[in-house]
Amino acid sequence: MDTNHEQHTKARVRAMSDTPMLEVRNATKAFGSLIAVRDVSLTVQRGELRAIIGPNGAGKTTFFNLISGFFPPTRGTIVFDGQDVTNLAVPERVKKGMARTFQITEVFPELTVHENVRIAVEVAAGYALRPRLSSSERAGVDHAIDDLLERTRIADKAGRLVGELAHGDQRIAEIAMALALKPRLLLLDEPTAGMGEQETFEIAGLIRRLHREENYSIVLVEHDMRLVFHLADRITVLAEGALLADGTPSDIAANPDVQAAYLGHAA
Amino acid sequence: MSATVMRAPAAQPLDRHRLLVLGLVWVILLLCPFWIPFIGGYTSLGTRILVLGLAAMSLNFLIGFTGIVSFGHAAYFGLGVYGCGLILRYVTASTPLGLVAGMLLGGLAGTIIGALITKRRGIYFAMVTIAFQQIFYFIAYKWNGLTGGFDGLRGFTRANINLGFANLDIIKNDYVFYYFVLFVFAIVAGVMGLILRSPFGRTLLAIRENERRARFLGINVERHIWLAFTISAIFIAIAGGLYALLNNFADPSSLYTDLSGELVIMCVLGGIRVFWGPLLGAAVYVVLQDWISSHTVNWMFFVGLIFVIVVMFFPRGLLGILRRRSEA
Amino acid sequence: MLQLILFNLFNGLIIGAFYVLVSLGLSMILNLSNVINFAHGNFLALGGYLAYVLIPYIGFWPSLLVAPLLTAVIGYLIEVSMISRIYGRDPIYSLLLTFGLAFMIQDACRYIWGVNGLPLTVPNNISQPLSQTYFFLNAYRLFLVAIVAVSVLGLFAFLRYSRMGMRIRAGILDLDTVSALGINVRRLRSLNFAFGIFLAGLAGVLAGGQIGLNPNMGDNLLLPSFVAIIVGGMGSLVGTLLGGLTIGVAAALTAVVWPAASDVVVYIIMAVVLLVRPRGFLGEEGMQ
Numbered sequence: 001m002d003t004n005h006e007q008h009t010k011a012r013v014r015a016m017s018d019t020p021m022l023e024v025r026n027a028t029k030a031f032g033s034l035i036a037v038r039d040v041s042l043t044v045q046r047g048e049l050r051a052i053i054g055p056n057g058a059g060k061t062t063f064f065n066l067i068s069g070f071f072p073p074t075r076g077t078i079v080f081d082g083q084d085v086t087n088l089a090v091p092e093r094v095k096k097g098m099a100r101t102f103q104i105t106e107v108f109p110e111l112t113v114h115e116n117v118r119i120a121v122e123v124a125a126g127y128a129l130r131p132r133l134s135s136s137e138r139a140g141v142d143h144a145i146d147d148l149l150e151r152t153r154i155a156d157k158a159g160r161l162v163g164e165l166a167h168g169d170q171r172i173a174e175i176a177m178a179l180a181l182k183p184r185l186l187l188l189d190e191p192t193a194g195m196g197e198q199e200t201f202e203i204a205g206l207i208r209r210l211h212r213e214e215n216y217s218i219v220l221v222e223h224d225m226r227l228v229f230h231l232a233d234r235i236t237v238l239a240e241g242a243l244l245a246d247g248t249p250s251d252i253a254a255n256p257d258v259q260a261a262y263l264g265h266a267a
Numbered sequence: 268m269s270a271t272v273m274r275a276p277a278a279q280p281l282d283r284h285r286l287l288v289l290g291l292v293w294v295i296l297l298l299c300p301f302w303i304p305f306i307g308g309y310t311s312l313g314t315r316i317l318v319l320g321l322a323a324m325s326l327n328f329l330i331g332f333t334g335i336v337s338f339g340h341a342a343y344f345g346l347g348v349y350g351c352g353l354i355l356r357y358v359t360a361s362t363p364l365g366l367v368a369g370m371l372l373g374g375l376a377g378t379i380i381g382a383l384i385t386k387r388r389g390i391y392f393a394m395v396t397i398a399f400q401q402i403f404y405f406i407a408y409k410w411n412g413l414t415g416g417f418d419g420l421r422g423f424t425r426a427n428i429n430l431g432f433a434n435l436d437i438i439k440n441d442y443v444f445y446y447f448v449l450f451v452f453a454i455v456a457g458v459m460g461l462i463l464r465s466p467f468g469r470t471l472l473a474i475r476e477n478e479r480r481a482r483f484l485g486i487n488v489e490r491h492i493w494l495a496f497t498i499s500a501i502f503i504a505i506a507g508g509l510y511a512l513l514n515n516f517a518d519p520s521s522l523y524t525d526l527s528g529e530l531v532i533m534c535v536l537g538g539i540r541v542f543w544g545p546l547l548g549a550a551v552y553v554v555l556q557d558w559i560s561s562h563t564v565n566w567m568f569f570v571g572l573i574f575v576i577v578v579m580f581f582p583r584g585l586l587g588i589l590r591r592r593s594e595a
Numbered sequence: 596m597l598q599l600i601l602f603n604l605f606n607g608l609i610i611g612a613f614y615v616l617v618s619l620g621l622s623m624i625l626n627l628s629n630v631i632n633f634a635h636g637n638f639l640a641l642g643g644y645l646a647y648v649l650i651p652y653i654g655f656w657p658s659l660l661v662a663p664l665l666t667a668v669i670g671y672l673i674e675v676s677m678i679s680r681i682y683g684r685d686p687i688y689s690l691l692l693t694f695g696l697a698f699m700i701q702d703a704c705r706y707i708w709g710v711n712g713l714p715l716t717v718p719n720n721i722s723q724p725l726s727q728t729y730f731f732l733n734a735y736r737l738f739l740v741a742i743v744a745v746s747v748l749g750l751f752a753f754l755r756y757s758r759m760g761m762r763i764r765a766g767i768l769d770l771d772t773v774s775a776l777g778i779n780v781r782r783l784r785s786l787n788f789a790f791g792i793f794l795a796g797l798a799g800v801l802a803g804g805q806i807g808l809n810p811n812m813g814d815n816l817l818l819p820s821f822v823a824i825i826v827g828g829m830g831s832l833v834g835t836l837l838g839g840l841t842i843g844v845a846a847a848l849t850a851v852v853w854p855a856a857s858d859v860v861v862y863i864i865m866a867v868v869l870l871v872r873p874r875g876f877l878g879e880e881g882m883q
Contacts, residue, residue, distance in 0.1 A: 068483075090482050090483060090485075091482070091485045091486065091487050094483065094484065094485030095485060099483070100483055102479070102480075102483075106477055106479050106480040106483070107476075107477065107480060108472065108473055108476035108477050108480065109476060109477070110476055110540075111472060111473075111476060115469070115472075118469065119469045119470065119472070119473045119484065120484050122466040122469065122470075123466075123470065123484045123485050123486055124484075124485070127466040128466060128467065128470050128485075128486055128487075128491070129466075129467050129491075129494075130465065130466045130467055131461070131462060131465045131466075131467055132461070132465055132466075133465075133466060174480075177480070177484065181484065181485065330687065336685075336686055336687045336690065338690055383866060383869045383870060384869070386873060389629075389686045390625070390629055390630070390631055390686040390689070390690075391829055393631065393686060393687075393690055394625075394631055394821055394824070394825065395825060395865075395869070397631075397818065397821060398818060398821045398822050398825060398862060398865055399862065399865075399866070401818050401858075401861075401862050402859055402862040402863070402866075405858045405859045405862070406859065409855045409856075409858070409859070410855075524818070528633075528690075528691070528694040531687065531690070531691060531694075532691055532694075532695075535687065535688075535691060539687075565702050565705070565706050567698045567699075567701065567702040567705075568698065568699050568702035568703060568706070570695075570698055571694075571695040571696065571697070571698025571699035571701075571702065572695065572699060573695070574691050574692065574694055574695025574696075574698065575677065575692060575695040575696065575699070577691070578681065578688050578691050578692040578695065579677065579680065579681075579692070582684070582688060
């Protein structure tokens with residue numbers, strides 16, 4: 001299975017063009033005198049699934065926020081698909097093809113799953129300011145919604161209010177909304193945070209399908225090590241805001257610095 | 268429980284429940300002049316409820332469906348009142364032109380103020396809207412020569428409407444005026460409903476529900492709030508124009524904070540998540556206030572008490588108690 | 596002309612001093628409780644009326660302290676019984692609640708003390724003009740400015756050096772952390788509310804001595820005080836102080852050249868500040 005996975009990855013990465021999907025160069029983020037992220041660089045290839053891990057307080061989420069444009073870096077450059085996006089606001093990054101989910105699920109709780117996804121589809125199609133749609137446009141939207149609900153396997157809950165769903169289903173709805181934006185890079189911030197065993201399993205399955213079958217480039221922050229080592233093509237380890245290691249899952253597992261960092265924290 | 272059966276209401280043209288509500292509301296409104304005497308009212312009370320109800324619904328476009336609280340919407344209502352009044356008083360005796368002028372004046376002010384405040388949220392947004400309202404109040408209050416100052420603008424009356432084949436006597440005939448107001452109400456409410464069910468309207472719901480998510484879907488939140496504010500100001504200014512026609516009079520109290528507060532309580536009293544909620548809220552509030560002020564000089568105390576009771580005990584409003592889901 | 600300008604400047608300072616007292620109280624409550632207290636101006640009037648009742652028994656000077664204290668107690672009780680119950684809910688509810696309370700307090704004052712204005716007697720020895728040329732300088736007005744200055748200094752010293760003041764400041768910055776440290780946030784907010792109302796009550800007594808008492812005497816101070824907070828910058832009490840003085844003086848100076856515009860100029864200043872520097876003089880970046 002594992003060797004199969006690696007061959008599969010190599011084949012896919014080779015097939016893509018040479019420009020990396022995402023390149024972060026020497027990113028630093030300071031909040032006053034506190035330096036949350038220090039000089040971190042990272043390159044994500046097309047079709048790659050990259051996991052960012054690290055002990056609590058390692059700066060994972062801050063780093064993630066730099067990539068997604070939540071706030072700009074203090075120093076450094078972020079290049080997305082060959083274009084410098086360091087100072088682009090969120091809506092522009094979304095237009096260029098970045099979509100993200102949040103550690104604490106961000107959905108529209110008093111609307112149905114269907115309505116949640118509909119809003120995302122319509123915005124992505126450029127209809128956000130439209131007072132009405134033609135019947136063919138409407139049909140296109142409906143089709144896209146149905147397709148997304150099928151692919152994320154949440155069609156059976158389409159009519160339910162998102163706020164009333166279980167945690168895991170809310171997260172799946174959130175991912176469906178992110179997919180509606182037709183992203184070329186999917187950013188997932190701790191997709192299984194706060195989930196139970198079964199929910200984690202379902203979401204892992206979804207991420208895996210998106211990655212292996214639909215060829216999405218994905219960057220995810222995650223604390224569930226089983227999940228990370230199971231899914232990721234490469235892993236980036238942050239500790240105390242700085243880059244500690246970067247490599248394939250087997251490299252990382254064998255890396256003494258990484259073990260020390262985790263054990264050091266555990267002790 | 269298949270996906271097709273559970274298709275979301277937004278995707279459906281009009282489901283049965285909504286049709287029923289719609290039919291009921293319109294039957295009540297169309298027959299109002301006939302049933303209102305039986306409960307001790309009179310036609311022009313119905314007209315007043317309709318006008319203030321439209322104003323509250325316009326405000327609720329922001330509060331209930333965009334999720335931002337303006338506590339200064341009397342400004343745009345009042346500009347509608349004055350815009351209409353000034354045209355009738357100084358320019359021409361044309362009711363439609365008066366309404367259009369009021370709408371433009373209020374809408375223009377809403378566009379300008381809206382642009383200044385879209386970055387603010389929550390209580391701070393409310394505070395800035397309250398403060399800006401004062402500008403228009405003072406202008407109306409101090410510009411004696413034009414507006415009549417504290418005493419208000421007098422010396423105009425609504426003009427009859429000549430349709431070519433018929434002359435609508437809205438001056439003397441209360442019934443005809445009621446139906447004229449209802450006609451304008453229907454247009455504005457219809458447009459509001461269509462906007463709320465459009466892709467743009469859904470982005471407003473999205474902002475209400477979760478601003479961060481809306482932003483990360485790529486919605487330009489500030490621009491959408493600005494648009495919503497402008498649209499809401501245009502709607503409420505039309506209501507203001509109708510108010511000028513109703514009273515044949517414009518005075519600074521139509522621009523004052525107290526009216527803003529009353530419009531907000533109408534929304535909450537009826538239920539902010541329900542399209543027709545503010546209309547019901549306006550009806551209940553106007554009737555209660557009418558009744559209280561005819562029984563005691565200290566009506567203000569009891570009106571204040573209504574505010575307190577609604578907030579403490581009925582925060583979801585009359586219709587909000589009945590149902591959770593929004594109409595739009 | 597110079598005399599006229601000085602006269603208006605001094606008037607501006609007096610008005611500014613009232614704006615400062617009212618807006619500091621409003622600002623404290625807004626910062627810690629996230630509530631706009633629409634009833635603030637009515638607490639002000641209540642303070643004045645309570646002084647009116649007390650002066651025949653205990654004299655002016657003790658009333659200057661006791662009336663605001665009593666107002667603060669009433670404010671505290673209202674906060675505990677009603678306002679504190681809606682913390683954390685949508686801002687619309689706190690707006691409506693204090694709006695309703697404003698109506699109630701105002702009408703209660705009208706019911707008890709009448710619609711017509713009442714004079715608040717100031718001791719004779721401080722109400723005489725000090726100079727013929729500068730007739731507007733009487734001892735009461737100087738006292739008034741001095742008392743406001745002392746109260747403001749006292750407030751800032753309290754916030755900086757007392758344990759509770761430090762807690763209030765910490766609470767404004769990060770309520771969750773303060774709560775996690777085991778501080779009773781609910782009580783802190785109640786006391787903070789009472790402090791704000793004390794300042795309003797004090798302003799009421801001082802204003803009563805200046806212009807007399809009537810049930811809506813606070814109304815004209817309330818909305819400019821909002822502007823003082825916005826212009827000064829949300830979240831900054833020093834900003835509020837500067838904002839209050841700025842608009843007071845600006846309004847008074849406008850009155851020299853164009854009296855009709857003196858009320859509007861306050862709001863024009865606000866519009867300009869929002870356009871040029873949206874966070875106000877000293878506001879925090881995030882606090883909008």
